[in-house]
Amino acid sequence: MTTIAQRLAQVHDRINTVLRATSRPAGSVQLLAVSKTHSIHAIREAAAAGQLAFGESYLQEALDKLTQLTDLPLTWHYIGPIQSNKTAAIAQNFDWIHSLDRLKIAQRLNEQRPAARARLNVCLQVNISGEASKSGVAPCELAELAQQVAQLPRLQLRGLMAIPAPSHDLATQRQAFAALRHLLEELIAKGLLLDTLSMGMTDDLEAAILEGATIVRVGTAIFGQRQYQND
Numbered sequence: 001m002t003t004i005a006q007r008l009a010q011v012h013d014r015i016n017t018v019l020r021a022t023s024r025p026a027g028s029v030q031l032l033a034v035s036k037t038h039s040i041h042a043i044r045e046a047a048a049a050g051q052l053a054f055g056e057s058y059l060q061e062a063l064d065k066l067t068q069l070t071d072l073p074l075t076w077h078y079i080g081p082i083q084s085n086k087t088a089a090i091a092q093n094f095d096w097i098h099s100l101d102r103l104k105i106a107q108r109l110n111e112q113r114p115a116a117r118a119r120l121n122v123c124l125q126v127n128i129s130g131e132a133s134k135s136g137v138a139p140c141e142l143a144e145l146a147q148q149v150a151q152l153p154r155l156q157l158r159g160l161m162a163i164p165a166p167s168h169d170l171a172t173q174r175q176a177f178a179a180l181r182h183l184l185e186e187l188i189a190k191g192l193l194l195d196t197l198s199m200g201m202t203d204d205l206e207a208a209i210l211e212g213a214t215i216v217r218v219g220t221a222i223f224g225q226r227q228y229q230n231d
């Protein structure tokens, strides 16, 4: 059986192979381990192998894990859908949010972020493939939302996130990620100080890094297949 430490090393190899091929510096992509549905034990195993940043999508599950892992110096990223009645708990407990796509939610998070904590790092999720069912702000509405979020004092707008429609074709994968990079470049040209492109998962992290990802969000390649209880 492959251990989590071995799987993590394999993912780092994949990341570093692309970085070398594109002459991007080693360490310019952060690996976010997506631990949703996986156990406290699995997270401790990953942490023991040096992985300290974790992504969660389901709030109650995430809060249970956070309270049991306070002995470790972990960074928590919220990457799931955000309902308004969940913003207080998210603002109090997380370091990053990748899935912000509405001003109303941003304003609530801004009001609810405890003064004792650093500003909450946020990425705006963009609906890059234009799928009606997907969350994310439409590209044509992104600039206005970004300007508004950038003015909220308890949030730190860091960049953009997207989950493109799945594809097994490298060129198609790259096209979606390039579109997100162009949107980030447009916002930077408008004067926003942004440094983060959260894009790429287990099946498409190579394409994402080729197009400039700075954070890849990887679950399956580290922890194995997810078993959903309610599916």
Ligand SMILES: *Cc1c(COP(=O)(O)O)cnc(C)c1O
Residues within 6 Å of the ligand: 034, 036, 057, 079, 080, 163, 201, 202, 203, 217, 218, 219, 220, 221
């Ligand atoms: C589950 C999830 C991931 C991880 O996906 P894998 O294919 O298992 O690597 C990444 N990002 C988001 C937003 C997710 O919900």
